[in-house]
Amino acid sequence: MEVGCGVRVPFGPRVLQGIVVEVTDKPSFPDTRDVEQLISSSPIISSERIKLALWISDYYVSPIWSSIALFLPPAFERNTLIKPKSIKYLTLVPESERAKSLSAKQHAILELLSESGGRLPVPQILEQLHLGRSVIKTLLAKGLAIEDEIEVSRDPLARRDFPLELPFTFTDNQNLAWRPIVAAISDQDSTANPNLFLLHGVTGSGKTEIYLRALAETIKRSKKGICLVPEISLTTQIVNRFFARFPGRVAVFHSKLSLGEQYDEWRRIQGGDFDIVIGPRSAIFSHQPDLGLIIVDEEHEWAYKQSDQTPRYHARDVAVQLARLTGSTLIMGSATPDIETYYKAVKGEYQLIELKERITPLGSTSLPEVSIVNMRDEFKAGNRSIFSRLLKAQVKLALEQQEQVILFINRRGQSTFVECMNCGFVPSCKRCSGFLTYHSVEKRLICHHCRRAYPVLKTCPNCYSREIKYFGIGTETVETECSKLFPYARVLRFDSDTMSKAREYEKAMNSFRKRETDILVGTQILAKGLDFPGVSLVGIVNADSGLNLPDFRSGERTFQLLCQVEGRAGRGIVAGRAVIQTYNPGYYAIKYAALHDYGGFYESELSYRREFGYPPFTNMVRLVYSHVNEDKCRAEAGRLAANIQLIIDEQGVEGFKLVGPAPAFLSRLRGKYQVQLIILGGNVQNILEKVDFPLGWILDVDPVGMI
Ligand code: ADP
Numbered sequence: 001m002e003v004g005c006g007v008r009v010p011f012g013p014r015v016l017q018g019i020v021v022e023v024t025d026k027p028s029f030p031d032t033r034d035v036e037q038l039i040s041s042s043p044i045i046s047s048e049r050i051k052l053a054l055w056i057s058d059y060y061v062s063p064i065w066s067s068i069a070l071f072l073p074p075a076f077e078r079n080t081l082i083k084p085k086s087i088k089y090l091t092l093v094p095e096s097e098r099a100k101s102l103s104a105k106q107h108a109i110l111e112l113l114s115e116s117g118g119r120l121p122v123p124q125i126l127e128q129l130h131l132g133r134s135v136i137k138t139l140l141a142k143g144l145a146i147e148d149e150i151e152v153s154r155d156p157l158a159r160r161d162f163p164l165e166l167p168f169t170f171t172d173n174q175n176l177a178w179r180p181i182v183a184a185i186s187d188q189d190s191t192a193n194p195n196l197f198l199l200h201g202v203t204g205s206g207k208t209e210i211y212l213r214a215l216a217e218t219i220k221r222s223k224k225g226i227c228l229v230p231e232i233s234l235t236t237q238i239v240n241r242f243f244a245r246f247p248g249r250v251a252v253f254h255s256k257l258s259l260g261e262q263y264d265e266w267r268r269i270q271g272g273d274f275d276i277v278i279g280p281r282s283a284i285f286s287h288q289p290d291l292g293l294i295i296v297d298e299e300h301e302w303a304y305k306q307s308d309q310t311p312r313y314h315a316r317d318v319a320v321q322l323a324r325l326t327g328s329t330l331i332m333g334s335a336t337p338d339i340e341t342y343y344k345a346v347k348g349e350y351q352l353i354e355l356k357e358r359i360t361p362l363g364s365t366s367l368p369e370v371s372i373v374n375m376r377d378e379f380k381a382g383n384r385s386i387f388s389r390l391l392k393a394q395v396k397l398a399l400e401q402q403e404q405v406i407l408f409i410n411r412r413g414q415s416t417f418v419e420c421m422n423c424g425f426v427p428s429c430k431r432c433s434g435f436l437t438y439h440s441v442e443k444r445l446i447c448h449h450c451r452r453a454y455p456v457l458k459t460c461p462n463c464y465s466r467e468i469k470y471f472g473i474g475t476e477t478v479e480t481e482c483s484k485l486f487p488y489a490r491v492l493r494f495d496s497d498t499m500s501k502a503r504e505y506e507k508a509m510n511s512f513r514k515r516e517t518d519i520l521v522g523t524q525i526l527a528k529g530l531d532f533p534g535v536s537l538v539g540i541v542n543a544d545s546g547l548n549l550p551d552f553r554s555g556e557r558t559f560q561l562l563c564q565v566e567g568r569a570g571r572g573i574v575a576g577r578a579v580i581q582t583y584n585p586g587y588y589a590i591k592y593a594a595l596h597d598y599g600g601f602y603e604s605e606l607s608y609r610r611e612f613g614y615p616p617f618t619n620m621v622r623l624v625y626s627h628v629n630e631d632k633c634r635a636e637a638g639r640l641a642a643n644i645q646l647i648i649d650e651q652g653v654e655g656f657k658l659v660g661p662a663p664a665f666l667s668r669l670r671g672k673y674q675v676q677l678i679i680l681g682g683n684v685q686n687i688l689e690k691v692d693f694p695l696g697w698i699l700d701v702d703p704v705g706m707i
């Protein structure tokens with residue numbers, strides 16, 4: 001028995017499946033029972049990955065089983081291993097005599113078989129001749145044919161075709177960036193060489209091209225790679241580039257595959273069938289053997305953090321550990337690196353590589369020119385439209401020159417609210433403390449926290465007034481306004497309401513790329529790395545949403561979002577422009593985003609974080625307790641806070657700070673009250689492991705959001 005093997009163990013009256021994490025002579029508990037059965041003779045999980053699971057369990061203060069579970073084959077916990085898929089084949093017995101009294105159906109099958117070289121898959125025969133399985137059985141009984149079974153894999157991409165694409169010759173900037181990376185890849189056995197890279201390159205600077213070359217270099221050395229992308233359905237462009245460059249050698253790993261498909265992919269990956277595995281955060285747990293390279297694209301994206309269940313891991317930080325454990329090279333890429341990642345790079349923990357210029361068909365160009373419009377001035381000048389005069393003029397100009405336009409609506413923390421103009425009543429969810437927002441597609445009020453829908457209000461339940469007003473900027477408002485102002489423009493709305501399905505999303509993207517659409521109106525979905533060469537203008541209709549949220553990262557979030565959206569303009573031949581509409585033109589995140597000044601933003605942000613003692617200058621844990629009873633909720637949070645304070649005092653360690661308990665930003669969710677407690681300090685794990693957490697507590701180490 002080795003570490004990583006699967007076993008069956010008695011557990012109370014039941015027998016459960018488990019994984020060996022340690023082999024010792026002496027058991028760590030007094031009454032242990034024997035392992036009942038070894039499921040696999042060789043390890044299901046490699047020893048490095050067991051180490052990684054233990055690190056996750058320690059760092060994120062989560063049970064070992066929940067960390068190990070991340071690495072298990074699909075459906076392992078259910079005590080059932082999925083059967084590999086197989087196909088039955090029918091083979092003609094050559095010397096069989098046709099004369100033996102045959103029915104017309106039997107005859108047809110033998111005929112088809114002999115025409116097709118004597119062997120065919122059974123499903124194909126049955127489909128082609130419109131027959132049932134009983135005919136086959138008769139043939140088998142008569143000895144006229146034999147049947148066998150062949151294992152095949154449920155290949156989700158079998159029917160997709162990608163034309164082969166050849167690599168570009170690097171630009172001078174890319175060559176400079178490439179040198180340290182190739183050095184690390186070719187010298188992986190010497191641990192003296194730092195092999196963790198932060199590739200900070202502006203949008204369109206050729207980062208993906210570097211990933212592709214790094215992978216080719218890794219394959220040359222008989223090693224393999226994993227590439228993480230924030231969200232697989234929104235990143236088809238980068239995935240397709242991997243397919244086109246490495247046909248047949250790319251596995252896509254995501255939860256939308258059927259369980260059978262997932263299992264087949266899992267097995268083929270572990271068997272070493274692919275040079276690269278691409279997928280969202282869970283792909284970091286794929287068992288890619290001989291790992292030599294890990295890529296984390298758009299490393300700043302919050303989608304890398306699993307916030308909704310234990311263990312609340314961050315895939316980028318798990319990738320750093322995996323790279324260390326396996327000696328792999330790690331490339332984290334972003335146009336707007338996470339402040340904490342950049343800080344580590346500046347301190348020398350990661351090697352910083354910068355690409356400052358864009359590559360376009362005309363060579364290197366600068367980033368789009370960005371104007372900031374103060375919407376207060378527009379109002380003073382008598383313009384009540386959601387379009388400033390500048391944005392309106394720019395859109396008109398772009399349309400006249402047959403260029404494409406993207407209009408971006410920041411949805412974060414804002415959408416269409418409903419209010420009674422007479423008494424100020426705002427409808428909220430009965431089970432959550434959040435306000436309801438109006439969805440015109442469903443014609444309903446919807447709670448964004450629990451998705452419960454309510455009928456639209458005609459009269460105010462508070463004062464019976466009929467003066468109910470809908471306000472806030474939604475994509476539909478912008479779409480309607482566009483059709484009024486630019487009646488000849490073809491407008492397409494592109495948000496999570498209209499783009500519920502990945503296929504629809506892809507269709508819309510293709511239509512925009514083929515220039516069947518002039519104006520694309522959309523939300524956050526547009527901030528993802530889309531590359532539309534026809535776009536010359538980006539208008540950010542409302543830059544301010546989310547600025548006032550009680551979250552120390554709201555400035556960073558705004559900056560990232562604005563830079564990413566601006567980055568959609570000017571990727572083709574025409575130079576790009578962007579217009580930011582705001583009521584806070586002096587806000588640092590907006591100012592620096594307009595200048596594309598990451599360095600300036602970083603310095604400002606860092607001094608704010610230093611002043612208030614936020615990460616990266618400290619570690620943070622968010623503890624949330626929820627309960628239907630508000631008093632119970634408050635009491636339990638108070639008890640735990642006192643308990644933690646006691647541990648901090650006992651340890652006599654300096655530099656810890658306890659904030660709260662206080663109601664969470666969403667003080668009630670799905671009928672339960674929520675209280676939160678924040679711990680700031682150095683080694684928070686040391687404190688947490690001494691605390692007993694009763695059921696109902698959620699622990700989030702390094703939370704990405706405070707709401
Ligand atoms: P990023 O990942 O930084 O957004 P990409 O790698 O997608 O940048 O490159 C931006 C555009 O420039 C893409 O259309 C890509 O095909 C092209 N490109 C990248 N590198 C080169 C190169 N060396 N020569 C010519 N075109 C390039």
Ligand code: ZN
Nearest residue numbers: 420423460463
């Ligand atoms: Zn009212």
Ligand code: ZN
Nearest residue numbers: 429432447450
């Ligand atoms: Zn709700």
